[in-house]
Amino acid sequence: MDFDDLCNRILKSDIKVRFAGICDETGEIRYGGSRKGLKNLLTSEETKRSLLQALARWKLRDELSAKTGKGKYAMAEYEKMKRITVLLDETHLLLVTTDVDANHARIIDEILKLKTRLQ
DSSP states (O other), X not given: OOHHHHHHHHHHHOTTXXXXXXXXXXXXXXXXXXXXXXOOSSOHHHHHHHHXXXXXXXXXXXXXXXXXXXXXOEEEEOSSOEEEEEEEETTEXXXXXXXXXXXXXXXXXXXXXXXXXXO
16 A cells, blocks of 8 residues: 555545645655645645644654653644644654544544554
8 A cells, every 4th residue: 555545545434534644754745635625724834834843743752662662643632623643654654634523533543454554
């Protein structure tokens, strides 16, 4: 499975998934995108800044992993959306955003299953 296929499968997995994209270490989205017909809540520059911060947090998690175990995913809920990040490898981070009322546990489970197929 390639990264574009991964993003497409995540978008198709649940109507509440708004965005599924994969960025590189520069914070640039290289694969995936938004569900058709939805208005983005953030500009592309705001998304890039958010991704750079998420990459930095994943590096910190990795530094602490000897004590905490390796991170699987991170999820944050905001008033207008939920945001899920998953480190795919040393240089690629998956970002998934959903509607607030999405069943994030089920979506995360599906993401982790799809990630396992990538490896």
